[in-house]
Amino acid sequence: MGKHLHTVNFNRKIIVSMVLIIVSIGGPRAVAFEALVTNERSGDVIHVDEDGRTNHVVPICNRPRGMVRGLVDSHVIIACSDDHKVITYNRATRTIESEISPVRGAMNIAIHNASSRLFVTNEGAARASVFNLSSGQLIAELPTGLEPDGIAITDDGKTLFVASENAGLVHVFDGSNYEQQGVIKTNLRPRRITLFKKELWVSSEMGSRVEIFDIETRAKRDEVIFAPKGFRPEQMTPVDIAFNDLANEAYIALGSANHIAIVDITTRKITKYILVGRRAWGLGLSPDKQTLIVLNGLSDDFTLIDLQTKRPYLTKRAGLIPHSIKVFE
């Protein structure tokens, strides 16, 4: 984008921010939390509090992307894509505790606490790898389609799901012997996969929908197609999905459509669209489930949404290209 354009957008953003500030007067005072955000281009992790303040900026590695909670509450596990490694970061001491390397093109992560296993997608290598999280030992390498992204393991550790963006497939593996059990056909460019109760929710970025599959039978149960006012269906590019069982709501970041959608988990009805920043993709839910934090990948900021009023009340600067978020008490 040219300089002139940037100014236009910037001015618009100032106006938007002013509106948000007005809204925030007398607005919600969220219960204290600490959110960690990986920024893939600035190569750091930022520590953010409930007021949207960035309290620490910690340089961490090259292109940190996927992040999950570690085995203990003070740890997060972060995929460092361009360093081909996975690190364990201690958020209390703000230091790297340990690392597993090499992990080629580490992109997204899932862990299984009970068995202390780490599951990573290897973006450029068309596979997923399994490690012992404590010893760092490689347990298995699983062939997937090209550009594997989302990865999820069932609570009982018995079934592993890996989405391949290019292939339009979710590969299903046995969580014990790692044999491929089959594939699930998805719409174009499956990104994130999220398990909720007996269902697997898959965001299809280029198919502009979220598809819902039965974990047991792997049959497609439903799909959610988005249509905020003023957009065409093909402009929806959903990525992250977050569940709030307390409110029976799912939140879906709609990417280039610059909105998030709120979906009733039972009826699959879209109850609201909320305008956020540019290319909304990462989602984090506060521990009290009153605040949703949306990472805006193209405007390098994040938006806090009050889930009671369903209003965005604060947008603050992040690092460069914020990717993933985890929120702690």
Added chain:
Amino acid sequence: MRSWIILLIIATSLMNHALAASFHLAIVTASNAEESNRGRSFAGIQTRVERPVRRAVELALFESKTSFEAFGIVPELQVVDIDAKRSLKDQLKAIHSNALIILDLPKPEFVETAKLLDERGQTTVNVRHPDIDLRDMLCLPSLYHTIPSERMYFDALGQFLIYRGWRKVLVVHGPTDKDRLRTQILERSLKKFGANISDFREFTLSHHPDDRDKNKPEFLTGDASYDVVAVIDSAKDFGRYIQYSTRRARPVVGDVGLTPVGWHRTLERYGAPQLNERYQSFDEENSLPASEAMSDEEFAAWSAVKLITNSLGTIDAISETLDPREILAHPDTQVDLYKGTRGSIRRWNNQLRQPILLATGDAVVAVAPMPKFLHPKHYVDTLGLDEPESRCNLK
């Protein structure tokens, strides 16, 4: 006739799937009929990428390996290199009746071959010619176009100029019939979005002093008021010298400077770096340097194969014959183009709808449609021949 069949060796672990079908694919070329100066201007200087599309076709098949294995599909690629001395009809008979046929041919051979194959009800794809007459006049029901049309390219440029507020355009064009025809198409695009054309100036390659008004960029672009200079120079002979030599300090767009393209090696978003990286490295024996770009023609050929393979996942029921007629006619046929918005087929003229990139040599400056150019039906249908203005109505 030099024609052969290549059975791509697909990993042996075909899953015990009910479906065990062949996906037939053919490329028709005429290597002897090609102009000898492929992509070169005067003195042998390479100014355009013009090469066979086969590498891109093989890349698309390589990408689909997992899906082919999962669904028990065996791809079969057939390459037919036409010999002008023999009957074209006979040579085309070697192509499988269910093949998706990619025509990598110069225009005269292209038209003849497309017509013959249309008579036989076979499915062909235009991956090389943006020419409007192939959409509007030839208008064959069996012929699909995955290369953008000239109107798509120029509409993208027109939107960009309006978006930037560069409404006064000086058009400088070459003397060939092709340049004049493309200048008319550019004019239509500029008018469609409300730009004003300050003047049309035709250049000449002659260096003769009497021709200096037409051969010196300073004079060619003098005595006019304009925000931007649009250059039409299909051969890229002269236009390259207009940048930095205009009378007024104005940007240059069109066939030089900021150029509308279907694909670019520096697109940073939408997964594009991965596709570019794969294009360069998937063939281990013939990997390419990172500067080697996939051309628009190659991208169009890749898109054609991906239209079929992507649809294996999105269309619920595909019959075992993997008939391209059936797949391409299906309303859910779509393709992930790594350009931010999925591609699909315009039913009125079989054109692949897709975003267009506006790029310099080393950056994608914008992706059209530009913001605020809205279409009542489809996001990218502000680019190209829309249904009401199309003379071809295949639906």
